[in-house]
Amino acid sequence: MDYLDKLNLFRRRRNPPSDTTETSTTGGSVSSPTIVLSPASPSAGEISTTSSSGEPSGVGVPETKRKKKSKRKRTVSVVPISEVTEASLELWRTLPTKIRQDPSMVSFQQVELEHARLHASIHGYSRGPSPVEANFCRLAGDDHEDSFPDIQPMDDDEDGEEEEDEDDEDNGNEFITINVTNEQGVNKELEHIKEKKEIPKPHVHHLAGHYIGNITPPKHEDIDTGQNHLDEDHPFRKYSKIICLFITWMVIIAFLVVKDEKLVHAKQLSIPAGKTRPYILPKLPLSSKVKFSFEGTFLGEQYTNITEHYLTIYLQSLTSTLEGNDSELLNSDSVHNISDPWHVPIVHPYLFDSAPIIKKQHSFDISDNNFERIHAQSSAVRMMVKSNIKASFPISVKYDQSPVNRDIGVIYAAFVLIFLYALIIWEVVHRTFAAVIASTLAISILAALDDRPTMEDIVGWIDVETILLLFSMMILVAILAETGIFDFLAVYIYKITNGKIWNLIHCLCICTTLISSFLDNVTTVLLMAPITIRLCEVMDMNPVPVLMAITVHANIGGTMTPVGDPPNIIITSNQYILKHGVTFLTFTAHMMVGVIIVVIATNIHLRLKYKNINNLRMHEPKELKELRRNIKVWERAAGKIPPYSKDANIVRETLMKKVRLLRHELKKKMTKGSVPEDLYRTTLEELQKEHPIKNKGLLIKSGVVCAFIISLFFLESIPELRRMSSGWAALLGVMLLLIISDKNDMDAVLSRIEWPTLLFFAAMFTLMEAVERMGLIDWIGHATESIIQSVSEDLRLAVAIIIILWISALTSAFVDSIPVTAMMVKIVVALSEKSTLGLPLQPLVWALAFGPCLGGNGTLVGASANVICAGIAEQHGYRFSFMDYFKLGFPIMLVSVIVTTGYLIMAHVVFAWH
Structure with a gap:
């Protein structure tokens, strides 16, 4: 009789089928733990827990709660007990203690337990428990050393419901489950409740019905403190x-x-009626290009074809001596025209006194041969100006002898x-x-x-209106924060979203889009960013991805209306565009459809990018970290067992099945996107108590001021009532709030202003003007115009829409959108004015409106709202870099521009909505 035969004989003697209870001789009746074996069947793995009296554990517990508890406490052994051999048991003994005591190894634990009993019975040892038995009793919470598990076959499964998350690959095997009921009637599982002294409290996690200790706590040096800067390392x-x-x-x-510094002085000239007015340049040109600036009552380029009054300007070189500015030459052979004439439309003489002064710039190209001859012969250069009107025409001229070589x-x-x-x-x-x-x-x-440039020029390059708007809105938001309104709104959004992460993100994004359509995107971000940060802190989420998401939607929402984004204001302020039917309602109607499509596409992109919801969390949940650690431990243990024998394969397969179960549990938990119900209710109650409105009086005053500022913003969009810019409106509103709130501590208020952000904008405005002065913006514009003109007439509208949309979007991703929009407006107007092209204006306007606004999402410096959001995040301790934003924003920009391209082509090329 071998060892296993002796073990089976001992098992039958020890547990007769009719006897299922034990009576303790001391302390009254004591409930004995019962081990239930399930035979191999398709429903193997079902759990049935019985007490010593034969009644199911959990009597008196409601059915729903009992199902939840049983679902949580189900423990599956992935190896049949009949397949546990002596050799596989020896391999099991070599595994780490924590793995041997895992519930999935219960078959090996049971064989080891009965082996200990048999060994004591054969050798006549005293009835004291062996170490294994004592360990079982200790884990069961039973102080009676004589209480050992009994074994009996499991009856037909009365539940019939199979755990939905169990792997189907385990069906058909023989499983064993151990549940223990102590004398207090508390049902406990064997082998997976550790003493507190054995497991550090911070590293114990409830996982899939088991309590698993942190086997390998993270070392301090492995924690990223964020201080490992490039310079220090x-x-x-x-x-x-x-x-x-x-x-x-x-x-x-x-x-x-x-x-x-280059100082260009102005010269006042009067062009006589019917005569040519010469003006000898004070210095010879230093390059083959000569730049002039003119000021006078000129007409715009769009009116060139509707007027008969012109100025004609060109350059001449001469080598003879002139008497003053006399137009008669001593030697006519010495006079040469060295430039092409430039025709400038002017107003009617009756309108000289009332027409506005317009500034125009023009560069005359002198050929290299003429340039060399002028300097070789010491010739003079003069500008010739003549008009075809019967009245004197006054102009102001500035001559730049050394303009920037644009190439x-x-x-x-x-x-x-x-x-x-x-x-x-x-x-x-x-x-x-x-x-x-x-x-x-x-x-x-x-x-x-x-x-x-002079210092006066540099100061003039800075957009004071934008700086003033940012400054004022930062003060307004700082005072609003003192009322507690942002925390209150955060709690309210948390309440209506039921603690679900994606509901929260979609709610924030939609609110941001709607607000940004009526307020500028900078103001929207200033209002929404504090709420977003507070909500993310409540839900233990990383605010950086959510902040970037609302910034993207602020730029998208600003596209919807003429007042939503500065590029739209520039476009709709153009008189030529206004006179061709681009009104507030027309603009909003055409843009709204595209914005809705883009918002849907953007949210789909966000869902796909953050498919793993834990990438949005501030810290990975402890139970997920514990799962990952345990998977590594079990894989390491399985890897140490060489697959050279059947017994070794049994143990190895047991370990790998446990790994698969843990991986399945990890995948399940990684897809959860909500806070547990109990935690949600508790957190909501705590937040509602901790974050009420702190100062209702100040909130009412702030609300009145906000309504005043917003009303002024809307009045600005009406041309007849346009008297005050957005910057002035915000500043006056903040002054009113400081007056009625009686704020005396200005240092505290001013300390909340993002001064680095304001300085960044001032520096960027200067940089963009300098870049434009070097000729980059004009070069992009001319390239765009030449590409559109090079295609056939049938495809010209589609190509024009694509070129304007994509060039403005890609350029705005890396260059500030305001100068790009100002440049592209001129191109759009010029393309529409050319009758030979036959391009309608409105589709080009919609393409131009989408381009800079959507392109601003591409990089961190592509839009003002991006920089503002980064500054607010950094002020709260959440910093994100250029590349962090680029990884999210640039793909979204590409997707949104692609979607917009399809929308514009379908609406205006296929269906001709315009």
Whole structure:
């Protein structure tokens, strides 16, 4: 008789079929734990727990609760007990203690237990429990050493319901489950409740009905503190950065010290009726291009075909001596026309006194041969101006003898932009300092090109209206935060979304889109960002992805109306566009359809990108970390068992099945996107108590001021009532709020302003103007126009829509959208005016409105709202870099522009909605 035969004989003697209870001789009746074996069947794996009296455990418990408890406590052994051999048992004994005591190894545990009993019975040991038996009793919570598990066959499964998350691959095997009921009537599982002293409390997690200890706690040095900066870890890179920036500083200071500011003086001229007015240039040109600036009562380019009054301007070279500005030459052979004539439309003489003064710039190209001859013969150059009206025409002229060579300037402008983005992308310095360095470098390059701007010019480049709007709204938001309204709104949104993560994100995105359609996107982000951060903190989510999502939707929502985004204001303020039927309602109707489609596509993209909901969490839940650790432990244990024998394969397969169960549980938990119901209710009650409205009086005053500011914003969109800009409206509203709220501590209010963000905008405005002065913006515009004109007439509208949309979008992703929009408006108007092209205006306007707004989502510096959001996040301690935003924003930009392209082609090329 071998060992297993003895073990089976001992099992039958020990547990006769009719005897299922034991009576304790001390302390009255004591409930004995019962081990229930399930035979191999298709429904194997079902659990039936019985007490010593034969009644199901959990009597008196409601059915729903009993099902939940049984569902939580089901423990499956993945190896049949009949297949446990002596050799596989020896391999099991070599496994780590925590793995041997896992519920999935219960078959091996039971064989080991009965082996200990048999060993004691054969050798006549005292009835004291063996270490294995004592361990079972200890884990069961039973203080009576004589209480050991009994074994009996399991009856037909009375529940019939199979755990939905069990793997189907385990069906057909023989399973064993151990449940123990102690003398207090508390049902406990064997082998998976550890003493507190054995497991550190912070690393114990309830997982799939088991309590699993943290076997390998994370070391302190493995935790990312966020302080491992590039400079500290790599001294070579640190000193390389310092050297490169120092060289840049040396280049800047060298150019600014050597070159003077360019001062161009104006000259007043009066063009006599019917005569030509010569003007000898005070200095010879220094290049083959000569730039002039004219001011007078000119007409716009769009009125060229509807007027008969012109000025004709051209250049001449002469080598003879002139008496003053006399138009008669001593030697007519010495006079040569060296440029093509430029025709400028002017108003009717009756309107000279009432027409507005318009500034025009023009560059005359002098051929290289003429340029060399002028300097070789010491010739003079004069500008000839004549008109075809019967009245004197006054103009103001500025002559620039050394304008920027646009061919070289475009290269330098591209270099400065690449340099800026390199500093921001690789986070060499803070983005504000990077913008200051790049703008200063651009000014020094202009100085090297003999076009150094004056300080008055540089100050004039800064958009004070935008800076004033940001400054005022930051103060308004800072005062609103004192009322507790942001925390209150966060709790309310948390309440209506029932703690579900995706419901919360969609709610925030839709609210941001709607608000941004009527307020500018900067103001919207200033209002929504604090609410978003507070909500994410409540739900233990990482605010950075959610903040980037609402910023993207703020830019999308601003596309919907003429007042939603600065590019739209520029477009709808153009008089030519207004006179061709682009009204507030027309603009909103055409843009709303596209915005809805883009919002749907963007939300689908977000769902796909964050399919694993735990990527949105601030910290991975402890139970998921514990699951990952345990999977690694079990895989490591299985890997140490060589698959050279059948017995070893039994143990190895048992371990791998456990790994598959853990992986299934991990996948299940990773797809959860909501807070547990109990936790949601508890958290909601706590939040409602902790975050009421703190200052209702100040909230009412702030609400009145907000209504006042918003009403002024709407009045600004009405041309007849346009008297005050957005910056002035916000500033006056904030002044009113400071007056009625009686704020005396201005230091506390001003400390809440994002000064680095304001400085960043000032530096970027300067940089964009310098880049435009180098010729980059005009070069992009001319390239766009030439491409559209090169295609056939049938495809011209589709190509025009695609070119305008994509060039404005891609350019706005890396260059501020305001100068890009200002440039593209001129191109759109010029394309519409050319009757030979036959292009309707409205589809081009819609393409231009979508391009800069959607393109601003591409990079962190593509839109003002992006920078504002990054500043607010950094103020709250949540920093995201250029690349963090680029990884989310640029794909969304591409998807949204692709969707918009399809919408515009279908609406205006296929169905001709315009």
